[in-house]
Amino acid sequence: MCRMQAKHPPVIDPARADDGDGPLLFAALSSGDLRMTAAHSHARGQAIGALSGLLTITTERERLVVPPGYAIWIPPHHLHGLDAHGPVSAWSVYLAPGACAALPAQPQVFQVSGLLREAVLRASAWPAAGLMSAPTPAQERIAAVILDELSAAPREQLVLTMPTDRRLLKIAQALTADPADPRSLNEWAEWAAIAPRTLTRHFVSETGLSFSDWRQRARLMRAVELLAAGHAVTSVALELGYDSLSAFIAMFRREMGVAPGGFAASHAAALALP
CATH class of the missing domain: 2.60.120.280 (Regulatory protein AraC)
Structure with missing residues (x-):
């Protein structure tokens, strides 16, 4: 309701x-x-x-x-x-x-x-x-x-498809909860009791993205949420696990067509409209 x-x-x-x-x-x-x-x-x-x-x-x-x-x-x-x-x-x-x-x-x-x-x-x-x-x-x-x-209308990169395989879904849910988790593909595979090659192959077939691209998409979407909530660009980059602020800005600009600071400013301006 x-x-x-x-x-x-x-x-x-x-x-x-x-x-x-x-x-x-x-x-x-x-x-x-x-x-x-x-x-x-x-x-x-x-x-x-x-x-x-x-x-x-x-x-x-x-x-x-x-x-x-x-x-x-x-x-x-x-x-x-x-x-x-x-x-x-x-x-x-x-x-x-x-x-x-x-x-x-x-x-x-x-x-x-x-x-x-x-x-x-x-x-x-x-x-x-x-x-x-x-x-x-x-x-x-x-x-x-x-x-x-x-x-x-051109489609944007703000859609995150969840896998259906229970092992892959377990990984996806963990990364959605904490996109900054630094574990490698092999470490995630061991954690979920799935072979790395199986994880790689099935992630693409079930989500349309490679594992690394899916994880980056999850980080991008969390970044959008944090920036919209008023968090500073630097704090967002750190929270998402980026060691380099410039790497985070480059990723965001590549996917969204605007720097994170520009996105945050546009969001703030939209909120100020009557």
Whole structure:
């Protein structure tokens, strides 16, 4: 059940996300403190964008981080729960199953274009009457822009797929809890009672990433959370096990397209918006 408290009533109650025949429904949510939603799913696909604050989405196999200016795509019938880290302002778009064909079959995080943001904000002002079953020509054009922008959005590196093999999952859960753990692949294999070659082969097949790339992704996502919480860049680098601040900055810039200091500043500026 959603416990996120809205400053203003949502345009569409998320509990009614599967109502109506129209291709798109919209809801605007915001929160003044830490809230979460329990695991649930919709017959419609859902895109959730963070205007300010930080969201973490957990599915049956993935963990996804959504900073300000980013959004997550959740396909229809995909079980998911949400954590809002501190003050959050966010939007949601619900898409009819037939409108989801051009979108990924798995959850994805993507950067929100200026055009998508403005189109969603425009659509969020539409009246709920009719639940978009009879949109006007102008509304149809805005809806088409939103669908085009969602389909064309570049995917980001803020998705962490968990393995299903119990031994690999044990390792993944330990690294998620402590991404700075310095143990080598061979040490992790011995700890989980699995052959190193088996660990290497199955990690790629089950997560799509090599073990080292998966561990780096886990560190990146923790870095995003810590920076969004106001931690200094140096302290984040040390907490994640980096001996060199420059190595951490280079990794973050390579994956996120911006230095960690710039990301933190952008996050702080987003929180300051009315």
